[in-house]
Amino acid sequence: MGVGSFFTSKLDEAIGWARKYSIFQYPFVTACCGMEYMATACSHYDVDRFGAGLPRFSPRQADVLFVVGTISHKMAPVLKRIYDQMTEPKWVVAFGVCTCTGGFYDNYATVQGIDTIIPVDVYIPGCPPRPESVLDGLMKLQDKIAAGAQRY
Amino acid sequence: MDGAAILDRLRTRFGAAVIETHAHRGDHTAVVERAAITDVLRFCRDDAELGFDMLSDLTAVDYLKFPGREDGPRFDVVYHLYSLTHNHRVRLKVRVDEDDAVVPTAMAVWPIADWLEREVWDMFGIRFEGHPDLRRLLMYDEFVGHPLRKDYPINRRQPLIGPRT
Amino acid sequence: MAETTRREIMLGEGSGTGTGQDLRVGMGPAHPAMHGIIRIVADLDGEVIRKADVEIGYLHRAFEKDCEVGGWNNAIPYTDRLNYVSPLINNFAYASAVEKLLGIEVTERCRYIRTIMSEISRVCDHLTCVGASSMELGAFTVFLYMIKAREYLWELVEDVTGARLTISYGRVGGVKADLPDGFEAKVRKAFKETREVLAEVHRLLTGNRIFMDRMVGVGALSREETIAYGITGPLLRAVGVPYDVRRAAPHWAYDRVEFEVVTQKDGDNYARYLVRMAEMEQSMRIAEEALARMPVGPINVDFEGHPIDPASYVDQGKQGKTQGLLLVPIRLSPNLEGQNKRALDQVNADDKRVVLPPKETAYGSIEGLMNHFMLIMEGYGIRPPAGEAYFAAEGANGELGFYVVSDGGDRPYRVRCRPPCLPPMAALHRMIEGEMVADLIPTFGSVNMIGGELDR
Numbered sequence: 025m026g027v028g029s030f031f032t033s034k035l036d037e038a039i040g041w042a043r044k045y046s047i048f049q050y051p052f053v054t055a056c057c058g059m060e061y062m063a064t065a066c067s068h069y070d071v072d073r074f075g076a077g078l079p080r081f082s083p084r085q086a087d088v089l090f091v092v093g094t095i096s097h098k099m100a101p102v103l104k105r106i107y108d109q110m111t112e113p114k115w116v117v118a119f120g121v122c123t124c125t126g127g128f129y130d131n132y133a134t135v136q137g138i139d140t141i142i143p144v145d146v147y148i149p150g151c152p153p154r155p156e157s158v159l160d161g162l163m164k165l166q167d168k169i170a171a172g173a174q175r176y
Numbered sequence: 177m178d179g180a181a182i183l184d185r186l187r188t189r190f191g192a193a194v195i196e197t198h199a200h201r202g203d204h205t206a207v208v209e210r211a212a213i214t215d216v217l218r219f220c221r222d223d224a225e226l227g228f229d230m231l232s233d234l235t236a237v238d239y240l241k242f243p244g245r246e247d248g249p250r251f252d253v254v255y256h257l258y259s260l261t262h263n264h265r266v267r268l269k270v271r272v273d274e275d276d277a278v279v280p281t282a283m284a285v286w287p288i289a290d291w292l293e294r295e296v297w298d299m300f301g302i303r304f305e306g307h308p309d310l311r312r313l314l315m316y317d318e319f320v321g322h323p324l325r326k327d328y329p330i331n332r333r334q335p336l337i338g339p340r341t
Numbered sequence: 342m343a344e345t346t347r348r349e350i351m352l353g354e355g356s357g358t359g360t361g362q363d364l365r366v367g368m369g370p371a372h373p374a375m376h377g378i379i380r381i382v383a384d385l386d387g388e389v390i391r392k393a394d395v396e397i398g399y400l401h402r403a404f405e406k407d408c409e410v411g412g413w414n415n416a417i418p419y420t421d422r423l424n425y426v427s428p429l430i431n432n433f434a435y436a437s438a439v440e441k442l443l444g445i446e447v448t449e450r451c452r453y454i455r456t457i458m459s460e461i462s463r464v465c466d467h468l469t470c471v472g473a474s475s476m477e478l479g480a481f482t483v484f485l486y487m488i489k490a491r492e493y494l495w496e497l498v499e500d501v502t503g504a505r506l507t508i509s510y511g512r513v514g515g516v517k518a519d520l521p522d523g524f525e526a527k528v529r530k531a532f533k534e535t536r537e538v539l540a541e542v543h544r545l546l547t548g549n550r551i552f553m554d555r556m557v558g559v560g561a562l563s564r565e566e567t568i569a570y571g572i573t574g575p576l577l578r579a580v581g582v583p584y585d586v587r588r589a590a591p592h593w594a595y596d597r598v599e600f601e602v603v604t605q606k607d608g609d610n611y612a613r614y615l616v617r618m619a620e621m622e623q624s625m626r627i628a629e630e631a632l633a634r635m636p637v638g639p640i641n642v643d644f645e646g647h648p649i650d651p652a653s654y655v656d657q658g659k660q661g662k663t664q665g666l667l668l669v670p671i672r673l674s675p676n677l678e679g680q681n682k683r684a685l686d687q688v689n690a691d692d693k694r695v696v697l698p699p700k701e702t703a704y705g706s707i708e709g710l711m712n713h714f715m716l717i718m719e720g721y722g723i724r725p726p727a728g729e730a731y732f733a734a735e736g737a738n739g740e741l742g743f744y745v746v747s748d749g750g751d752r753p754y755r756v757r758c759r760p761p762c763l764p765p766m767a768a769l770h771r772m773i774e775g776e777m778v779a780d781l782i783p784t785f786g787s788v789n790m791i792g793g794e795l796d797r
Contacts, residue, residue, distance in 0.1 A: 200728045200729065200730070201441050201442060201444060201728065201730045202441075203729070203730060203731055205729075229568050229569075230568055230571050230573075231571050232571060232733075232740065232742065232759060233731075233742060233744065233757070233759040235744065235757045235759075237729075237746055237754075237755045237757075238755075241748075241754075242748050242754065243727075243748055243749065244727075254744070256731060256742070256744070256759070258740075260568065260582060260584055263589050263590075265731075267731065286569055286570075286571065287566075287569055287570055287767075287768075288569070288570045288571040288764050288767055288768075290767060291763060291766075291767040292763075299405075312398070313397065313398055314397065314398035314401040314796055314797075315398060315401065316398070323403065323406060324405060324406055330403065330406050330407070330410060
C-alpha cells in the first residue's frame with residue numbers, strides 16, 4: 025500500500041504543480057484596485073511569468089476569481105452568480121482591502137468583505153495593494169493550489 | 177455679464193418669483209419660487225444676454241440639521257448653470273418642504289436633467305413632476321429609503337444577499 | 342413567410358425589415374470590455390442597436406454621505422477614489438472648494454505644485470483611457486506601452502506623495518509636503534520616456550486602417566446635443582467647442598503658463614482619441630513650464646546655528662532648557678522631511694485655523710502643539726463660516742465641480758461632486774443607438790467612464 029500512496033501523492037504533486045503554474049484568472053474588476061491590477065498584469069510587474077498572465081473573461085473558463093475593487097450591495101448578487109458559474113476547482117482572491125473587509129467604506133452601500141458572500145482563499149490587503157503585494161499574494165495562492173487544498 | 181447684472185436681469189424679468197439673492201464667496205445665487213422654476217430655467221437658456229446653454233449640475237441639500245433652518249423648508253434643489261458663450265455662471269435654488277417634495281422637471285429644457293433628477297429622487301426622495309421615468313439611478317430598486325437624507329443612518333445596510341451586519 | 346433578404350442573411354433574422362422581434366441583450370455589469378461596471382440593456386435588430394438603456398450605480402460607495410462623517414480634511418482620501426486614475430486633480434479641486442468657502446488663498450509655490458501634479462495625473466488618465474480602449478479593439482501592444490509610460494509617471498507621483506494611486510496629497514490650505522530634491526530631473530526623464538511611447542503609439546494607431554475604420558464616424562454626437570447634455574472635457578472639445586476650465590476660469594497656476602486648448606471637429610471616437618493624444622503633449626508642456634517658473638519661496642532660517650538632532654532637542658526640552666529651542670533648526674527624521682518649517686511655509690497657506698503647523702513647531706513649542714491639537718481633535722478643526730461654494734476644475738474628463746455647504750461646524754454639511762463623466766454616460770444611449778453592437782466598445786472606451794466618479 026506504501027507504493028500505491030507514493031504514486032498517488034506524486035500524482036497529486038504533479039497536478040498541483042501543473043495547476044499552480046497555469047492559472048486562468050477571471051478579473052472581476054470594479055474600482056481603483058483595477059489600476060494596480062492592470063499595473064501588475066503589464067510589463068513592469070509582469071504576472072505572466074507566474075503563469076497567470078491570461079485572463080479568461082468567462083467564468084466557465086477560469087479557475088481563479090480575482091475580486092478586484094469594492095463590491096457594493098448592488099453588485100453582490102452578480103458576484104455570487106459569477107462565482108457559482110465557475111467550475112471546480114476554483115479559488116478566490118480578495119484583492120484590495122474593500123474586498124477583504126469593506127475598507128473604509130463603512131456605509132449603506134458597501135459589502136463589508138466578500139467573505140460574507142463567497143469563500144475566499146487569499147486576502148491581499150492594501151488600498152490599493154502595491155504590485156509586489158499582489159505578487160506575494162499570488163505566490164501564496166500558488167502554494168495553496170499546489171497543496172491541493174480546496175473547499176466544496 | 178457680471179454676476180450682479182445676471183441677478184438683476186432675473187429680478188426684472190420675474191419680479192417676486194425671485195425670492196432672494198446672494199453672492200457668497202463670489203457665487204451669484206438666486207432663490208426662485210417653485211412654480212416659476214421651469215420658466216426661469218427656460219429664460220436662462222434662451223435669453224441672448226444670459227445664454228446659459230449648459231446645465232452643469234442639479235442636486236439637492238437636506239437642511240434638516242442645519243442650525244437656523246430646522247423649521248424652514250427641508251430641502252433645497254440646486255441648479256448650477258453655465259454659459260459657454262459668455263463664460264458666466266449662476267446658481268438657482270428652489271426651497272421644498274418635506275411633505276410636499278415635488279419640483280417641476282427641467283428635462284424639457286436640458287436632457288441631462290433626466291439622470292440628474294433621477295439621482296436626486298434616489299438620494300433625497302424629491303419627486304420631479306413631468307419626468308417620464310423617475311426611477312432610482314444609483315441604488316437598487318429593492319432599497320427602501322433615501323440615503324442622503326440626514327435622518328438615514330450611514331450604516332443602515334439593506335443587503336440583497338449576505339448577512340445584515 | 343417573407344423571403345429572406347440579403348440583409349437578413351448577413352445581419353440576422355428580422356433586421357431592418359420590421360417583421361422581426363428585437364433581441365434584448367444585456368452587457369455587463371461584469372463584462373471584459375466595460376472599464377468599470379455598468380450595465381447596458383440593448384434591444385438589437387440583428388447587429389444594430391435600436392434602443393439602449395444604461396444602468397449605473399454598481400460602484401456607488403456613498404462618497405457624499407461619507408464626507409459628512411469626519412472633518413474637512415477627512416474627505417480627502419474619499420476624493421482620491423473618485424476619479425481614481427487622476428486622483429490628484431480630485432484632491433486639489435475639493436481642497437480649493439473648501440478654501441473658497443473659507444476665503445483663503447494658497448501660496449504661489451503651492452499653486453505651481455498643484456498645477457504640475459494635476460497635469461501629471463491628467464497624462465496618466467489619458468494614457469489609461471487610450472490604452473484600455475485600444476486593448477478592447479485588439480491593440481494589446483499599445484496598452485502595454487502606455488501602462489509602461491504610466492509606470493514612469495507613477496514613480497514620479499510616488500516620489501512626491503508616497504503612494505502610486507490613492508495619494509491623499511492635497512490638504513485644505515496647501516498640500517501635504519513640498520516637492521523632493523531632484524524632482525525636475527526625474528520629471529524630464531519620465532516625460533522623455535512618455536513622449537517616446539506617444540510617438541510609438543502614433544505610429545501604431547493614428548494612421549492605422551483598422552483603427553480608423555473602427556473609430557471614424559462611430560459614436561458621434563452632434564454639437565447641440567453635446568452641449569444640451571452638459572458634456573464637457575475632451576468630448577466637448579472633439580466637437581469643436583474650445584471650453585476648458587483651465588482657460589475659462591484659471592485656477593492654481595494655469596494663467597501663468599502657456600498651453601493650447603486642443604479641439605477637433607467631428608465629435609466621433611477618432612476625434613476624441615486625437616484630442617486626448619494632443620492633450621497629453623500639452624499637459625507635459627504645462628508641467629515643464631511650471632517647473633521652470635516655480636518660485637522657490639521664502640526660506641525661513643531664524644539663526645545660523647548647528648542643527649541639533651531630534652533626540653537631543655527632546656532631551657533639552659524635557660530638562661526644561663527650552664529657551665531658544667524654537668530658534669534652532671532641528672534636523673527632522675527623514676519621514677517628516679517634507680513637513681519641516683521651510684517646506685510647509687512654501688506650500689501651505691499661513692492661516693493657522695486651517696493648516697497644520699510644521700513639525701518643528703508642533704513638537705517644539707506649546708503653541709504649536711495646541712495649534713495641532715485644535716485642528717485634529719474632534720469638536721475642533723477647520724471651521725468654515727456657514728455658506729456654500731462651488732469650485733470647478735478641469736478634470737481629465739471635463740468640468741469636475743465640488744459644491745460644498747458648511748454649517749459653521751467642523752464637518753462638511755454637504756459635499757457634492759459634479760462628476761464629469763455622468764453627462765457622457767447619460768448621452769451614451771444617443772451615441773450608440775443606430776450603431777452596431779461592436780461599435781459600442783470603442784464608443785464606451787472613448788467616453789472614459791470612471792466608475793468611482795460616475796457612481797460616487
